[in-house]
Amino acid sequence: TYMLRGGRAESNGCVVxxxxxxxxxxxxxxxxxxxxxxxxxxxxxxxxAQEGRQG
Structure with a gap:
């Protein structure tokens, strides 16, 4: 899931x-x-996650 700011579809830098x-x-x-x-x-x-472990 993600958080939006200012009505635009961009992250505010937080992790949810x-x-x-x-x-x-x-x-x-x-x-x-x-x-x-x-x-x-x-x-x-x-x-x-599995692909991330391989890289």
Whole structure:
């Protein structure tokens, strides 16, 4: 999901989580090792993550 500013379709620089409480719990447990921000998803999030590990 994303946040918009000024009525234009551009990010305000923030990252928005679909399930923030789940993310925060994982972050506090040290399970978050990398955060990848992409302009758009053209395939499933799982596939994007797997491809990111290969590169």
């Amino acid at each position: 989580f679909k399930d923030y409480h789940r993310f925060l719990a994982a972050y506090k447990k040290g399970k978050i090792k990398r955060l990848v921000v992409v302009p758009r998803l053209t395939s499933s999030p799982t596939r994007v």
